[in-house]
Amino acid sequence: MWEYTEKVRELFLHPKNAGEVKDPDAVGEVGNILCGDSLKLTLKIDKETNRILDAKFQTFGCASAIASSSALTELIKGKTIDEAIKVTNQDIAEYLGGLPREKMHCSVMGREALEAAAADYRGEARPAADEGEIVCKCFGVTDKKIIRVIEENDIRTVEDITNFSKAGGGCGECIPKIEKILSDTLGKKLIGKPQERPKALTNIRKIAMIQEVIEKEVRPVLKADRGDVELIDVEGDKVILSMRGVCAECQMAHITGRNIEKKLKELVSDKLLVEMR
Amino acid sequence: MKPIYLDNNATTMVADEAREAMLPYLSAEYGNPSSMHHFGGKVHRKIESAREEVAKLINAEPEEIIFTSCGTESDNTAIMSALETTGKRHIITTRVEHPAVLNFCMAQGRKGCKTAFLPVDKSGRLDLDNLEKAINDETAVVSVMYANNESGVIFPIEKIAEIVKSRGVLFHTVAVQGAGKIEIDVKRLPVDMMSLSGHKIHAPKGVGALYIRKGTRFSPYIIGGHQERGRRSGTENVASIVAMGTACGLARNNIAEEIVKMKRMRDRLENGLIERCPDAIINGDKENRLPNTTNISFEYIEGEAILLRLNEHNICASSGSACTSGSLEPSHVLRAMGVPFTAIHGSVRFSLSRYTTDEEIDFVLKTMPPIIRELRDLSPFGR
Numbered sequence: 001m002w003e004y005t006e007k008v009r010e011l012f013l014h015p016k017n018a019g020e021v022k023d024p025d026a027v028g029e030v031g032n033i034l035c036g037d038s039l040k041l042t043l044k045i046d047k048e049t050n051r052i053l054d055a056k057f058q059t060f061g062c063a064s065a066i067a068s069s070s071a072l073t074e075l076i077k078g079k080t081i082d083e084a085i086k087v088t089n090q091d092i093a094e095y096l097g098g099l100p101r102e103k104m105h106c107s108v109m110g111r112e113a114l115e116a117a118a119a120d121y122r123g124e125a126r127p128a129a130d131e132g133e134i135v136c137k138c139f140g141v142t143d144k145k146i147i148r149v150i151e152e153n154d155i156r157t158v159e160d161i162t163n164f165s166k167a168g169g170g171c172g173e174c175i176p177k178i179e180k181i182l183s184d185t186l187g188k189k190l191i192g193k194p195q196e197r198p199k200a201l202t203n204i205r206k207i208a209m210i211q212e213v214i215e216k217e218v219r220p221v222l223k224a225d226r227g228d229v230e231l232i233d234v235e236g237d238k239v240i241l242s243m244r245g246v247c248a249e250c251q252m253a254h255i256t257g258r259n260i261e262k263k264l265k266e267l268v269s270d271k272l273l274v275e276m277r
Numbered sequence: 278m279k280p281i282y283l284d285n286n287a288t289t290m291v292a293d294e295a296r297e298a299m300l301p302y303l304s305a306e307y308g309n310p311s312s313m314h315h316f317g318g319k320v321h322r323k324i325e326s327a328r329e330e331v332a333k334l335i336n337a338e339p340e341e342i343i344f345t346s347c348g349t350e351s352d353n354t355a356i357m358s359a360l361e362t363t364g365k366r367h368i369i370t371t372r373v374e375h376p377a378v379l380n381f382c383m384a385q386g387r388k389g390c391k392t393a394f395l396p397v398d399k400s401g402r403l404d405l406d407n408l409e410k411a412i413n414d415e416t417a418v419v420s421v422m423y424a425n426n427e428s429g430v431i432f433p434i435e436k437i438a439e440i441v442k443s444r445g446v447l448f449h450t451v452a453v454q455g456a457g458k459i460e461i462d463v464k465r466l467p468v469d470m471m472s473l474s475g476h477k478i479h480a481p482k483g484v485g486a487l488y489i490r491k492g493t494r495f496s497p498y499i500i501g502g503h504q505e506r507g508r509r510s511g512t513e514n515v516a517s518i519v520a521m522g523t524a525c526g527l528a529r530n531n532i533a534e535e536i537v538k539m540k541r542m543r544d545r546l547e548n549g550l551i552e553r554c555p556d557a558i559i560n561g562d563k564e565n566r567l568p569n570t571t572n573i574s575f576e577y578i579e580g581e582a583i584l585l586r587l588n589e590h591n592i593c594a595s596s597g598s599a600c601t602s603g604s605l606e607p608s609h610v611l612r613a614m615g616v617p618f619t620a621i622h623g624s625v626r627f628s629l630s631r632y633t634t635d636e637e638i639d640f641v642l643k644t645m646p647p648i649i650r651e652l653r654d655l656s657p658f659g660r
Contacts (some may be wrong), residue, residue: 002581012582013589015655018654018655029657033619033622033658034618034619036579036598036607036618036622037579039657058656058657059656060578060622060656060657060658061579061582061600062579062581062582062585062600063581063582063585066655138605138606139605169604169605170605
């Protein structure tokens with residue numbers, strides 16, 4: 001049995017804003033009955049101010065899908081469309097006091113319905129999550145959607161991609177593709193935005209920082225691909241590493257090594273050089 | 278408040294008699310049945326009388342029964358033994374088996390075994406022609422369940438066994454759901470091995486049994502000491518074995534009346550729900566079904582939501598929906614039967630026991646229709 005919060009239970013048993021608003025100004029429909037959950041969001045919007053006057057939902061799905069839908073309507077009522085669209089799936093989950101990890105896709109469905117409704121109101125074509133190439137055929141999930149949940153939820157594992165998007169949760173055939181999307185997306189993150197770094201470093205501070213970067217920035221990414229790396233030693237500016245797991249046999253290990261070097265240069269010191277053992 | 282427990286295919290209440298019988302073996306009677314002294318010997322004799330009780334439930338001989346830790350262990354042991362003793366690498370089973378068989382066969386597949394998974398029709402019935410065709414010279418064992426845990430559909434085990442035996446192949450059946458709910462007689466049924474589980478028949482969890490017909494070549498799965506005459510090593514789970522013996526005795530003594538009683542209540546529940554809830558469909562062959570099981574799909578709504586609403590009224594049932602399966606995929610049994618996904622998501626299984634009362638059935642009949650209505654009001658597909 002799932003461990004639901006009291007708030008999920010409350011909104012599941014006594015949902016707020018269930019039903020359809022009369023003559024809606026925007027409709028957002030996502031999911032489908034075959035996949036096991038589906039949400040229809042209807043909004044009444046003040047055309048002058050773009051403010052959401054009323055929001056109602058109809059949901060086919062489990063307790064957390066119903067509670068997430070109800071939470072969404074509570075979160076967006078009274079907001080303008082521009083404000084409402086900033087509501088994330090994390091906001092929905094937080095409103096509910098958290099959701100079981102396996103049920104996070106319910107909160108994502110809420111956010112998608114909101115985007116679909118906003119697009120409908122603005123007379124735009126379908127929202128971004130529908131675009132791209134279908135990766136998971138069982139649940140009709142596109143690569144764009146997978147990349148988005150990775151980025152928005154700081155996802156590091158394929159399992160979490162399934163938890164948040166359902167992708168890969170069916171026959172499992174697409175899991176290698178999902179793994180690739182994950183490592184590509186995280187790879188981009190790895191060489192992502194520059195961060196502040198100290199100007200002068202003591203030796204101890206330098207080693208500590210190298211360790212931290214390896215632990216926090218490098219290993220999780222490699223582990224997502226069933227690989228790993230170990231910090232063997234630091235001799236002056238030479239960082240000695242050893243590849244583990246699948247990385248140990250990987251022919252691309254030198255590229256991984258260069259990426260790690262890049263990361264260390266960026267976050268610790270320009271002078272650092274990586275050596276593989 | 279006592280739950281209204283209608284999930285007896287998942288597990289059952291431990292019978293008072295079974296619990297009473299096991300208690301001494303959790304306190305004063307702690308001897309090791311393998312010991313030479315009288316203190317252990319007494320325990321040994323108690324295990325042997327439990328073995329007799331288990332044997333009698335299926336009309337077997339005591340020496341044809343070995344105790345295991347659970348139904349899964351019995352299933353794994355039986356199939357593994359068939360592979361080992363025949364040296365053959367082909368298994369035949371069905372798409373609707375319990376994971377203890379399905380996943381075991383898949384795991385053997387990674388070691389070079391081939392498995393044929395026989396399909397079932399819309400009512401969950403097997404086409405016996407398919408079975409005949411699937412048997413070949415490499416077939417080590419055919420494993421077909423006696424009755425399905427989700428749909429309650431009973432397979433024609435006698436006919437299946439005859440086909441399999443006429444081809445000289447070993448036949449294993451999982452009777453975990455059948456035992457105690459229908460009369461089983463291995464003297465009339467040419468099965469070679471049969472799995473049983475304690476906790477489905479009012480014994481505690483953690484004990485099972487495997488029937489191995491006299492003369493069947495056998496290779497143990499768990500290897501160690503001489504317990505169970507070397508066929509299943511490991512010091513016996515004495516208290517649970519004793520309880521299983523008692524539970525089998527109880528089941529055997531009252532089986533005829535219990536079948537009638539459970540079937541009457543099940544039918545009342547099923548017909549009552551179908552009458553009171555529109556767009557509800559019964560899954561599975563109504564003619565050949567366990568007397569205690571009904572599997573009903575409520576269209577336009579999702580099973581987990583139904584279960585949790587029932588849970589608020591202390592009613593325990595289960596569902597084949599994806600959200601309740603622990604994965605994102607709905608029931609493999611209902612999918613194999615070709616039940617539309619929409620209906621699988623809204624499926625609810627009620628499984629009764631000898632302890633189910635008419636008052637409980639009345640309470641469900643009163644409580645459930647409004648739940649179905651309310652959830653349909655929430656659904657975009659509801660009416």
